[in-house]
Amino acid sequence: MNNLAVSTETLAREPSLSRQANDLARDLLRAEPRIYWTDLLLTAGVTYGALAVAIGARGWLALAAAAVAVLALYRAISFIHELTHLRPGEVPGFHTGWNLLIGVPFLTPSLLYEGVHMLHHAKDRYGTERDPEYMPLARMPATSLLGFLGIALLAPVGTVLRFAVLAPLGFLVPAVRRFSVAKASAMTINTKFSREDFDRASSPAWLAQEIGCWLWSWTLIGLTAVGVIPLRAVLIGAGVFAAMTFVNQVRTAVAHAWENDGSKMTFEGQFLDSVNVPPPGALPMLWAPVGLRYHALHHLLPRLPYHNMGEAHRRLVASGSATYRQAERRGLADAFARLLKSPVRG
Template sequence: MTAETIAPAPSLARLANDLTRDLMRPNPRIYWADLIATAAVTYLSLFVAVTARGAWALVAAAVCVLALYRAVSFIHELTHQRRDELPGFHLGWNLLIGVPFLTPSLLYEGVHMLHHAKDRYGTARDPEYMPLARRPLSSLLGFVLVALLAPVGVILRFAVLAPVSFLIPPLRRWVIAKTSAMTINTEFSREDFDRAGKAPWLAQEIACWLWSWAVIGLAAAGVIPIRAIVIAVAIYAVFALVNQLRTAVAHYWENDGSMMTFEGQFLDSVNVPPPALLPFLWAPVGLRYHGLHHLLPRMPYHNLGRAHARLVGHVPADHPYRQVEQPELVPALRRLIRKVR
């Protein structure tokens, strides 16, 4: 036997990196074109939803939910792509989407990367993990439905807690630790207090505070109809619900809290690849390849499909890489519900 014959197969992470090394650089033109087009659809459909009546208003609201969902989903890319490779994109996204919809990137940057840390994933220190498959069905229902309160949460965070916390230092520390992160693990607390005192964070937080007060003031003065506020809040709530359903099937949520290997983290994650079509709507900006994303966290969203195709073409049908695939949202939810029961 030759050494080549008995050499162990490369790890899945090594294989994925070797096959896709040329796909790791983001294309700024794609990012900007996608963001600008998505933002335009979001604002146009929102305008129609709050000004039209009947079926047209409902159709526009549905379009706005999906467009807003796609627009906000770029926050995930902000945490993984270097600013020098996407010049101005972080600022542009916050101006177009983050601040107007009270979801600035400060809520995700400095937190999401902890979810990818080898010594945190799936443990009590992971901000984005909850062992849902090991908990009763009521926990899963609560996890999904609490998303409907998201618009109330962001209004309280930036219109109330932000200005008050600047006046009360002990409250400020609690606001940073417990209300300044998009998390799943309710026990998680932010510890990067220095970040909250720097210009990027303060600019986003103050901008959201002033914007929220401006909207509330214009609504109170009758300049913005209350109907428009109610519709916008409803659209935000439904978008958050759709995102929570997607989150529920992003992992298998079976870990018992112990540390996992890198490939174990992948096997606890989910891909929903083609030929399924609907993930383009409910898992946008590359989120349909969540398992692959955990193998290649820096892979730009627009190259994940090509990377997946290369891996599928390289490995056999029974390879571990193929084990994390689900056909669609509903089957994936059914699997989770069966596991819970």
């Protein structure tokens, strides 16, 4: 009998975990605009400052600054997850501000996540072939993890192709436009997934982001071609972006147990297939920022803002729920070890 089966038996003996979570965290669901804006502005400042130092410095200082830029950019990009769960007007101007500060400059606009991520939370989609963010890694050969992680390093190439090539070409050729929206406009890991919300691609918000990324990418290419922007600066920026996406892919690899066989799962089963990496470990603050260290908790309470996840976690632990604690991992090494040793691996 595997761990998931044991956990399901425990669930049958306990009150609904989702009900417990909602009761305990009912007063924590309100997002604080001041926290969101302060965090984003400080993180964006560190990102651009560290990137500037990495470009202008040499030796160990350049490497140290690049490392800081990777982690700061990763934190900044991670706010795209919060954007998808915030209700309209909950944090005024944050959607536009994030896209102007981070999304468009780094060719990762929120259109790539909005309209897609919420499908991952749909009860009838999670863990199935219709889930854009699920791949049964625990059921695949361990060597497949190398390909899963390595593909992330090609992200700079992919984003440039999407917005510098496919975006303008798509406005001229309808077939290219349909392909771009369906297969090249979503941050997913399920290669079988295709977007179907073509009406969204005609909305003012989508078009503003897409055209903004198109024009910005052409500006960067043009200024680099004529020597205004040094090639070294572009390569360092691309390297920082590639390293950031690699870190995110590592985090994604341990965000779930990835044990589902493609069938529909209960809400509690989805929780048990997800992972928390709570304190006392400090490193998850770097590789799973903006609340991502509480990924299983997030699947219990999708609308819980990141700044209240720590408190919600403490309350659930104090409640004595044995099931809730089963989603915990001690750290990155522990999470990877459990993935590699999964009882469902063939």
